[in-house]
Amino acid sequence: MESTELPCTNHVCMMQAVGRLGWDKRPIPAEPEPYEVVIAPKKTGICGSDMHVFLSESAGKDASTKPIVLGHESAGIVTKVGSKVTTLKVGDRVAMEPGKYCLRCEFCKSGSYSQCQNVKFAAAEGIDGTLQAYYSLPADVCYKLPDSMSLEEGALIEPLAVAVMVIVSVAQMPHNANVAVFGAGPVGLLTMAVAKALGARRILAIDVQQQRLAFAKDYAATDIHVSVPRNAGEESIAYAQRHAQVISDKFCLDQPGRGIDLVIDCSGAPVCIQTGIFLAKRRGTYVQVGAGTPNVLVPMVTVLVKELRIKGSLRYGPGCYDMAIDLVHQGRIQLKPLITHRFPFSQADLAFKTTKDGVGPDGKLAIKTIIDGPLD
Ligand SMILES: [Zn+2]
Ligand SMILES: [Zn+2]
Structure with missing residues (x-):
């Protein structure tokens, strides 16, 4: 069963110091900007790059040793819609492309937005990630999931892209x-x-x-x-x-x-x-x-x-999310077999340990570990 409950607190899961995970609260985002939406991330996958940040092996040491909310492979439910958004409505289930691109630099303008030098990307270089009760993104980087796809599969659209x-x-x-x-x-x-x-x-x-x-x-x-x-x-x-x-x-x-x-x-x-x-x-x-x-x-x-x-090859470019969703929707790629472990938000530390060790508390091989969004 997928939870559609909306929490009344913005709980976040963060790296408090290098290698030390913790939980905190942040203000619930106010009304979204005209072209943005607010999403309640419900499923978040953990991957190697989260571990790089968490263990501070990533470049830009200064940024990565600051406390930062983790997570960037997420799917969730739209909870608020900006005044100019026409493509999404409250309640839509979306795969989240977790970057705010400037759309003005030479790379964005030539269609190579993976090279945007002004991008604000989740859980990178001091930008908070998606392991939160609420997260805001431009509507054009939120992709509506077909009814046939679960939110867990939606979270895996990021690495598939x-x-x-x-x-x-x-x-x-x-x-x-x-x-x-x-x-x-x-x-x-x-x-x-x-x-x-x-x-x-x-x-x-x-x-x-x-x-x-x-x-x-x-x-x-x-x-x-x-x-x-x-x-x-x-x-x-x-x-x-x-x-x-x-x-x-x-x-x-x-x-x-x-x-x-x-x-x-x-x-x-x-x-x-x-x-x-x-x-x-x-x-x-x-x-x-x-x-x-x-x-x-x-x-x-x-x-x-x-x-x-x-x-x-860095991240993704135009059309990658759409194609990833199509490949799953058409049954040409199966995502479910990759999900080996699931943890509630309160046990996110176990999810990180499982990813780091490559094996879960059950002793089984870990491929992809999923953390549920916070419930209350
Ligand atoms: Zn990842
Ligand atoms: Zn740009």
Whole structure:
């Protein structure tokens, strides 16, 4: 059952100090701006980037060590509508794209709003996130959910939109592509799901954890590979080159039509990035999605010799949320299997612990953890 109750207090869940979670109250937002709506977020997913902020591993240390309300993967119910809003009404269930873009800078004006330099993005650089009873956003970044979709699925539209951005907007995945994805966490899995839904021929998932790969195989991958261990004293680049060869031999990638057209790194780990560049087919595409070690040694001559296309993918762009909702609505992507753990607002700390450990209090593998909105 989905709760439609509206709380009378704006309870928030925040990082009070690095690694320390707490609960507080904030004023309930007043009447919305003309083009904005107020939403009661009912379901919020927790992900790796929340952990970066929570553990203060993110860039911009000053901002991230200040107390900040967490959360950015949310769906909720519209509770107030600004005077100029015509697309939404009170009671609508919406997936929330958690950024207020300036719509005036050169990037916004050219349709690349992921690069907006004036964006106010939830739970980033001092901007409060969505783990609150009420949150206001421009109406044009709130997407009405079809009746067939739950609010939990609505919360997962955010990471799914990240995956749509990778496969469609950034990689422009060719038809029948062979795809390799490093990292079988939620974004990796969703990236595989979008690739599959849009006609990839083969999807190879690579991770260090067998259990995650078994999940990936059930979910969207056609092939899986557990990373081979690194030898004592083996340099990262030497290991990456050897590992890419192991993968290539195992899956016969050197044969015509079998090479990896598209490599996507969702791990952020230097050895995965390096292995991915060695693994990509000549003239293939490599996309960086995972954020990890900021500076990584890249075999640039390999990039040159193989004429690789290397691209970064940040958040989402025009059409990503709409397409994400369509893919789920049409039954081409299933989100429910990813939700492994659920916690009430008062136990948000357990949700963070579960995400950090990769395993819940029940001892089961954690993929996506959902926190309910506050009730009272
Ligand atoms: Zn996220
Ligand atoms: Zn802008």
